[in-house]
Amino acid sequence: MIKLSNISKSFGKQTILQDISVNIAANQITGLIGPSGTGKTTLIKCLMGMEKYDAGSIQIDNTTVPNRKLLNKTGYMAQSDSLYHDLTGLENIQFFAHMYGRKISNKTVQSTLNLVQLEQDKKKLVQHYSGGMKRRLSLAIALINQPKYLILDEPTVGIDPVLKLSIWDQLHDLKKDSTLLITTHIMDEAMKCDQLLLMKNKGIAASGTPQEILENFGVSDIDQVFLKLEEQEYENAAAN
Amino acid sequence: MRMLQLIKRICKQVLRDKRTLALLFLAPIFVITLLNYIFPDPDDEVTIAAVNVSDDVIDILEDNDMIVKQENEIDIKPYLEDGNASAVLEEKDGEWTLTILNDNPMDEGPAIQGSSQAVMESNLNDLSDNIDDMINNMEDMSAGVKDMMESINEMMTQLPPEVAQNMDINMDMDVDTDIDTDIDSEIDMDEDPITVEYIYGDESYTFFEILNPILVSFFVFFFVFLIAGMSMLKERSSGTLEKLLSTPIRKSEIVFGYLFGYGIFAILQTAVIILYSVYILDMEIAGSITNMFIINILLSLVALGLGLLLSTFVSSEFQMIQFIPLVIIPQIFFSGMLNVDTMEPWLQWIAPIMPLYYAGNTMIDVVLKGFTLGEIMVPLSILVLFIVVFVTLNILGMRRYRKV
Numbered sequence: 001m002i003k004l005s006n007i008s009k010s011f012g013k014q015t016i017l018q019d020i021s022v023n024i025a026a027n028q029i030t031g032l033i034g035p036s037g038t039g040k041t042t043l044i045k046c047l048m049g050m051e052k053y054d055a056g057s058i059q060i061d062n063t064t065v066p067n068r069k070l071l072n073k074t075g076y077m078a079q080s081d082s083l084y085h086d087l088t089g090l091e092n093i094q095f096f097a098h099m100y101g102r103k104i105s106n107k108t109v110q111s112t113l114n115l116v117q118l119e120q121d122k123k124k125l126v127q128h129y130s131g132g133m134k135r136r137l138s139l140a141i142a143l144i145n146q147p148k149y150l151i152l153d154e155p156t157v158g159i160d161p162v163l164k165l166s167i168w169d170q171l172h173d174l175k176k177d178s179t180l181l182i183t184t185h186i187m188d189e190a191m192k193c194d195q196l197l198l199m200k201n202k203g204i205a206a207s208g209t210p211q212e213i214l215e216n217f218g219v220s221d222i223d224q225v226f227l228k229l230e231e232q233e234y235e236n237a238a239a240n
Numbered sequence: 241m242r243m244l245q246l247i248k249r250i251c252k253q254v255l256r257d258k259r260t261l262a263l264l265f266l267a268p269i270f271v272i273t274l275l276n277y278i279f280p281d282p283d284d285e286v287t288i289a290a291v292n293v294s295d296d297v298i299d300i301l302e303d304n305d306m307i308v309k310q311e312n313e314i315d316i317k318p319y320l321e322d323g324n325a326s327a328v329l330e331e332k333d334g335e336w337t338l339t340i341l342n343d344n345p346m347d348e349g350p351a352i353q354g355s356s357q358a359v360m361e362s363n364l365n366d367l368s369d370n371i372d373d374m375i376n377n378m379e380d381m382s383a384g385v386k387d388m389m390e391s392i393n394e395m396m397t398q399l400p401p402e403v404a405q406n407m408d409i410n411m412d413m414d415v416d417t418d419i420d421t422d423i424d425s426e427i428d429m430d431e432d433p434i435t436v437e438y439i440y441g442d443e444s445y446t447f448f449e450i451l452n453p454i455l456v457s458f459f460v461f462f463f464v465f466l467i468a469g470m471s472m473l474k475e476r477s478s479g480t481l482e483k484l485l486s487t488p489i490r491k492s493e494i495v496f497g498y499l500f501g502y503g504i505f506a507i508l509q510t511a512v513i514i515l516y517s518v519y520i521l522d523m524e525i526a527g528s529i530t531n532m533f534i535i536n537i538l539l540s541l542v543a544l545g546l547g548l549l550l551s552t553f554v555s556s557e558f559q560m561i562q563f564i565p566l567v568i569i570p571q572i573f574f575s576g577m578l579n580v581d582t583m584e585p586w587l588q589w590i591a592p593i594m595p596l597y598y599a600g601n602t603m604i605d606v607v608l609k610g611f612t613l614g615e616i617m618v619p620l621s622i623l624v625l626f627i628v629v630f631v632t633l634n635i636l637g638m639r640r641y642r643k644v
Contacts, residue, residue, distance in 0.1 A: 048486055052643050066644040071488040080481035086253050097485035098245040141483070 001026050001147065002047065006008065006056035009042055016042045017053070018202040020063030022050075024195075027175050032183040034224065038199040040183040041079060044153055045096065047181070048076055060149060073102060075147030075178075079154050081134040083126045089113070090122040091139050093144060100145040115170055116140045117163065131158040134210060139167065150180045168192050186223040198220075200229050242489050247498030247504070250471075260467060264509050268459035269516050270371035270487050275455065276521050286350045289314065289325040292332065296365060299473050300358040306350075327351035327361075333428055393460055438525065442607045448449075452523050453532075453603035456513050460536045461543045462568055464506045466504030469547035472498065476551070481641060495631055499544050526610030532603065538623040539599040545630025546595070552637045575600025598622050615617070 002024040009017040016039040024030050032040050045051040047058060047195065049066025058065040060074075065095075083092050093113065097104040111117050116136035126134065135158050143154060156164050168189075171180060190196055190209050198206040198213065206225065207214055217225045254260055287307040301308045316328050320341045328339045338355045346458055354378065392545075394491055475481045484494065514532050517523040525532070543643040550567065554560050574580055574597040580588055591597045605611040 008279065019263070042616060049643050050485065050641060066642070068490070068644045076483070076486035078479050078482055078486075080479040082479035084253065084480060085478070086251070086256050091249075091252070095249050096243060096483070097486060099242055099484065099489050101488060117403050145487075172574070 001061065002181070003059045004047075004056070007043070007053050007058065008055040009039075009046060009051065009053045011129065015202055017046070020056070020203055022197060022207065024179065024181055025065075026179045027177075028142045028178065028194040029143075029175060029180045029182060029192070029195060030195040031103035031169060031190045032181060032197050032199060033187070033190045034199030034205075036185060038191070039202060040199055041153055042085055043199075044151055044181070044183060047151060048074065072237075073148040077138050077140040077152045077155055079157075081138050082087060083134055083137060085127040085143075086125065087217060088123050088125055089118055089129065089133075090136060092126060092142050096141045097144045108146070112140045112143050114141070116167070132160060135159050135161070135178065146177070148178055150178050151172065152180065152182045152187070154183055156184070156186070158178060190222050198225065199224070201233070205229050212223060243493045243497040243500070246489075246494065247501040249523045250498070250501030251504065253471075254467075254502075264463055264467065264486065264505055265512050267503065268463065268509065268513050271459070272452065272455060272517060272521065274512065275451065283374070286327075287325040288351060288355060289319065291328060291330040293329055294362065294521065297329075297331075297358050297362045300361045301354060304354050306354050306358075327462065329355050338459045340556060382398040399563075439446065440610075448607065449523060450575065450604070452517055452521070453607035454577055454600040456510075456517060456532070457539055457596060457603050458541045458572060458575060459513055460510050461571070461599070463509065463563075464502065464543040464546040465542045465568065465615075466560075466564075467505075467547070468498065468502050468544045469551040469554075470501070470557060471564070472551040473554060473557065473560055476641075477555070485580060485638070485642040491642065492635050494638065495634045498548060499541060502544055503541060504542065508542060509538040519615055523607070525607045527606035527612070531606045531611070531613055531616065534613070534620065535599055535602050535606065535623070538620060538627065539595060540601075542595045542623055542630065544626055545627055549630055549632050549637065552634075552640065570594070571596035576604045577615045595623060595626050 004023070005021050005218055006019040007017055008015070022042070027215070032043065034040055042051060046053045047060075047065060049068075051065075053129070059068055060067075063070055069223065079190060087095065090109070090113070093109055097109060110119070113122055113237070116139055116142065118133065118136055121129070122194070123131060126137065129137065135155070138156055142150060142155075156167060172181075174180065184190060194209065196207065196210055196213055197204050206216070206229075208216070210222070214220065217228045221230060245437050254264075271452045286303060289309045289311045293310070294508070298308050298310065311319075314328070314604075316339050319325070320328060320339065330337045330339070336355075336359050336559060338352060350409065414442065429618070471565040472481075475484075477534055481494075485491075510533060514529065514536070518525060518529065546567070550563050551560060571594045574591045574594050576597075577600075580597070583591075602611075602616050
């Protein structure tokens with residue numbers, strides 16, 4: 001279980017995250033949604049121990065972040081494709097597999113490549129991959145250590161609809177053993193998550209299952225939730 | 241284990257990048273070969289144009305292996321700029337003038353040296369001729385005096401004895417008419433006025449031979465710095481460093497992986513440059529080739545550490561290039577080509593913070609002076625210190641990307 005308590009983070013004078021407290025439920029897909037620039041990526045980097053948070057605490061399985069050992073049970077996929085373009089797909093995934101302490105078998109590597117449908121192209125250099133293929137390879141690498149916690153920053157950008165559906169099916173399958181945290185700003189994808197965290201104004205503006213959130217705001221899709229939030233904010237400002 | 245995989249990956253990447261391989265191995269060989277032939281051979285002939293110069297001087301110039309063109313009434317500037325000669329030597333009312341373009345320091349030395357030597361020699365010859373003349377005159381004079389004496393004596397004998405006695409001429413017939421004419425008026429011009437003794441090497445040493453050991457070190461430093469810095473920058477800007485740090489790899493494993501991964505190529509490059517200089521270009525080495533390796537391998541690790549470190553302060557390849565005039569070029573001046581002891585005091589303080597200062601000067605010590613390993617222990621230790629400092633700073637610098 002991931003537990004965030006009173007997390008604050010600022011870069012210089014600019015506050016990015018302010019007093020965020022939230023628990024991320026185990027064996028669920030939690031969607032972190034919100035307009036760009038609301039601190040989704042910063043929050044994820046704090047979770048990974050890549051950024052230092054100024055106040056509060058983050059605990060994963062009762063271990064305080066940052067902790068290097070925790071990274072053994074975490075899979076991470078960044079927004080950009082973090083791949084070695086002068087290596088083949090297979091070499092990329094093998095290299096990252098070796099970075100985890102325990103031995104990762106060739107079978108796991110193969111099945112992971114199958115999962116993202118890259119088996120055919122594994123011997124090609126990544127620089128000859130299409131955008132979607134690179135994204136899929138990044139996803140495969142994030143899954144390679146069969147992580148208990150899977151943190152994916154906009155995983156489906158640039159992936160075609162058919163493959164996107166199959167990836168979402170796979171992600172739901174992964175729920176058996178893993179806890180997933182996914183950022184996205186594609187609102188129809190948000191509906192596929194089990195839990196949603198809506199980020200707005202440096203904090204979490206709403207949370208719950210997609211259905212709960214829609215009912216609470218009395219709207220029919222997630223986009224309108226953000227419009228409502230905008231209106232509320234405007235009214236609050238006027239009232240003050 | 242992780243480090244080994246990192247090294248393996250780096251090797252794969254470098255071997256696939258043919259251009260980087262060429263930069264590492266062919267570029268230094270190309271430049272060193274070029275330099276070997278680019279510096280003029282001191283035995284090369286220098287052409288001097290002579291205006292109103294006596295044949296004596298021309299003879300001397302030609303004796304000294306210079307090509308002399310006899311000219312009358314030339315416009316010196318265009319004449320020299322057209323490359324007709326390296327210098328124009330002119331005599332006017334006993335005043336000698338040597339005109340040179342002063343646009344190429346390589347040509348001037350021999351022209352000035354040769355001409356002044358020739359003029360001096362001819363002056364000396366004139367002087368000794370004058371002395372000879374003087375001696376001849378004196379001999380003539382003394383011969384005249386002798387003649388006079390003899391005629392006086394003759395006259396005396398012809399005078400009546402009483403007159404002769406009364407004349408009270410106390411003529412000392414022993415006037416030394418025998419002036420010593422053995423003055424050595426021959427000034428031997430065949431022998432050098434000064435004998436030059438070389439403590440290290442001999443007179444056949446060219447500028448290149450003194451420069452080459454420094455250049456070997458310079459190339460090792462420059463290319464390793466550039467390649468290490470660039471690759472770490474690429475790792476950072478492509479996001480793979482972040483991805484790498486999302487795995488449980490230790491920050492020190494990344495730094496050492498890089499150090500050893502690129503270190504392999506640095507060592508190979510060093511070997512290629514040294515073996516090429518020694519066996520193909522016939523660089524003479526007084527010391528041991530092993531010591532050359534030790535110096536340059538340590539230096540390449542320093543360059544790796546520095547390149548990795550500086551790459552964390554830049555955000556593009558262009559910014560990495562901007563470090564070259566700032567970090568690399570100044571080190572050349574302190575690497576042993578110029579004498580640091582005679583520099584401004586504040587410059588002498590800068591020298592010890594430069595890795596190439598130690599490597600370059602130690603290379604000269606080993607290659608030209610034949611220093612042994614024991615004698616170069618101090619600079620080697622300082623290079624090791626540089627490596628330790630840079631590696632530590634790199635590991636600390638990784639904290640920017642991950643806090644543990």
